[in-house]
Amino acid sequence: MKWLHNLLKGLSLTAALFVFQACYGTPEPPFEPDIDMGDNPAPVEVIEPQAEEPEAILPEAIVPNAEAEE
Amino acid sequence: MLRKAFYRFFRANETKVHELNYLFWECTTRCNLHCRHCGSDCMAASEDKDMPLEDFLRALDTIPVKERPREFTVVLTGGEPLLRPDITEVGRAIRSRGCGWSMVSNGWFYDEAMHRKLLGAGMGALTISLDGLGEAHDWMRGRAGSFDRTLRAIAIAAKEPRINFDVVSCINRRNIEQLDAIHDQMASLGVKQWRIFTIIPIGRAKDDPDMHLTDAEFVRLMDFIQAKRETAAAAKDGRMNVTFSCEGYLGRYEQKVRMNPFFCRAGVTIASVLIDGRICGCPNIDRDHFSQGNIYEDNLWDVWQHRFEPFRDRRWTRRGPCADCPVWRDCQGNGMHNWHGDCSEVINCHYRKTINE
Numbered sequence: 001m002k003w004l005h006n007l008l009k010g011l012s013l014t015a016a017l018f019v020f021q022a023c024y025g026t027p028e029p030p031f032e033p034d035i036d037m038g039d040n041p042a043p044v045e046v047i048e049p050q051a052e053e054p055e056a057i058l059p060e061a062i063v064p065n066a067e068a069e070e
Numbered sequence: 071m072l073r074k075a076f077y078r079f080f081r082a083n084e085t086k087v088h089e090l091n092y093l094f095w096e097c098t099t100r101c102n103l104h105c106r107h108c109g110s111d112c113m114a115a116s117e118d119k120d121m122p123l124e125d126f127l128r129a130l131d132t133i134p135v136k137e138r139p140r141e142f143t144v145v146l147t148g149g150e151p152l153l154r155p156d157i158t159e160v161g162r163a164i165r166s167r168g169c170g171w172s173m174v175s176n177g178w179f180y181d182e183a184m185h186r187k188l189l190g191a192g193m194g195a196l197t198i199s200l201d202g203l204g205e206a207h208d209w210m211r212g213r214a215g216s217f218d219r220t221l222r223a224i225a226i227a228a229k230e231p232r233i234n235f236d237v238v239s240c241i242n243r244r245n246i247e248q249l250d251a252i253h254d255q256m257a258s259l260g261v262k263q264w265r266i267f268t269i270i271p272i273g274r275a276k277d278d279p280d281m282h283l284t285d286a287e288f289v290r291l292m293d294f295i296q297a298k299r300e301t302a303a304a305a306k307d308g309r310m311n312v313t314f315s316c317e318g319y320l321g322r323y324e325q326k327v328r329m330n331p332f333f334c335r336a337g338v339t340i341a342s343v344l345i346d347g348r349i350c351g352c353p354n355i356d357r358d359h360f361s362q363g364n365i366y367e368d369n370l371w372d373v374w375q376h377r378f379e380p381f382r383d384r385r386w387t388r389r390g391p392c393a394d395c396p397v398w399r400d401c402q403g404n405g406m407h408n409w410h411g412d413c414s415e416v417i418n419c420h421y422r423k424t425i426n427e
Contacts (some may be wrong), residue, residue, distance in 0.1 A: 005087045008080065023267055023315035023405065024352050025094065025145045025340075027234040029170035029194020 077331050078399065085338050085382050090374050091139045092335070094342035095126055096353050097160065098149040103176055104212030107201075107240050107275040118345045123160050127167075129343055129365035132372070135168065143195070144171045147353055149345075152179040161191030170194040172234075177223030178216065185226050195234040197265075198223050202245035203252055209244060221259075228260040236263035238315075243280045246287055249294050257310050266295060267315035270418045272354075272410055285426040292320065292424065295327040318408065318420030319401035336406040337362075337381020341374055349373050351381050356410045381406060390415025397421055 098120040101108075130144070144164045151157060151173050164171040172195035173188070180198070188196075200220050201210040207217040227235045237256055241249070256264050268283055268291070275281040283291065291314075298312040314320070314327040316334065324331050336351030344350055348361040349370060360380060363373035380386060387403025392415070395401065401421060403409065408418045 001083055002087050004083055005089065023317040024147070024174075024354050024407075025092065026143075026172035026174055026195045026197040027236050027263065028092075028141055029143055029172050029234055 074331075074400065077333075081333050084333075084335075088338050088374075088378070088382060089139055090133065090137075090339060090341055091142050092145065092340040093130070093143070094145045094147050094340070094353050095121075096148060096342060096345045097121060097126070097146050097151055098154050099345045100153045101148060101150045101176075102153065102178055102213070103150070103216060105176075105201075106210055106212065106278055107242070107269050107281055108273055120154055121343075121345060121347070123156060123163060125347070125365065126343060127163055129370040130164070130167065130169070132370045133374075134371065137371070138169065142169050144169050146171065146173040148174075150176055150178070152184065158187050158191040161188060161193055165192030172196060174199070174238075175223070176211065176216070177220040180219075180223035180226065182226060185230065189230070189232060193233060196227050197236050197238050198227060199239070200224065200237050200252070200256075201240050201242075203248050203255060206245045206248060210240070210242070221255075224256070224261060225259050228262070235261075236265050237261050238265045238267065241266055241268055241283065241291055243283060243287065246283065246291065249291070253298065253310070253312070261310055262308070264310055264312045265315055266291070266312065267317050270317070270354075270408055272356075272407075272417075285423045288420075288423040292323045292327055296323065299327065316405070318404045318418065319397065321397065321421045321424040323424060324400075332401065334402070334405045337378040341370075341378075343370070351378075351406050354407045356407075356413075359410070359413060360406065387416065389413075391419065391422070392416055395421075 099118045100120070133142075146157075146160065152175055154160065161171055171193060173193060174197045177198045177200075198220060200217075201207050202217075204217055207220065208214050211217075211220075224237055227233065239245075239252060245252070253264065268288065269275045269281045271282065295312050295314050298310075302309045302311060313329070314323075316328065316330075316332065319332040320327065336355060340352055342350050342353045343365055344353060344357055344361070347364045347366040348357055349363045349365060349368065350357050350361045362377040363370075384402040387409070388398060392398055392401075392403050404416050404419060404421075408416050410417055
């Protein structure tokens, strides 16, 4: 019953029912209602990289594979 | 009693609706550490190549925008996701589709510069693993210096109001005596959420006796969490929220060590795209046994809508000790990750641990 699911989800009193995280995962990101769909970029400030890439501090034994580098 | 009946009804309805709102992507199985409890046996030179971003996006795009709830989240996991050189590109691509994204990391590469880059790519939530203080953490993580790196990452993330951040700890026989000390260290860094879990006997943790708590120690852990939660609730001063993960049904500790009653949502609201393209519930579930398709052969959305039957009808778990268990209606065979191999019986019963002591 999708309508019941939507109703419960919409009720603030039962919101805790929908707060969850997988035991293996992360908390839910805060919902931002102003996210643009489609081709628009993320609505957060984009800060260009300023420091070394993670490869720079990798131990020698770990070399990112070719596909990932491409 | 009424509450219990309502929750059973709620859970049944959620299962019937099965709204996908949490999608793991095992974006790499390479890892810079060698954790004793790793369920996936990750290693530095993994045999699996990182999945190309475009392959994952092709799968993600099969999910119609109108079918994605507002809280829909892609969770990057591994391996260590920060080993991907294109991690910010990954984040931006997911975010530009209107989805939230988050990441589980060991914290080794998480410095101020990385933090800014990930925020810039729209990261909304982060989990850092901490498995003890000092040498206890390094022992668990298989690399000296891990603790210092992890602590640095936690300190950076904890003071960032734009992300939902928590620390996750695997409690074992080596660090159970440090519970209070870990708690105090987290609190001093400003951590607001601390999530605790225990080990299931799979992967390289299977034959490691130091990894597995005795029943008495498990109950001690439950008592610790319950006490911290009660203290925090009484104080009402925003102190750290300590919870037990949703890894299993806890009998008398239900709702005393976490907010909600047990509900394994794997395959109900949670799916994963694994490193080789297989589609499953959570990544720590037996992928050989329970994978439901592969993004290189199947349409992810189609698989989500029409398969996942073993996840959505758990009556098959009524076998072995679960066959005539008095709490099965609320437990339903415990978390799906507790069924491995031939699945003749559940390999880990949290409820039994609580009644044995």
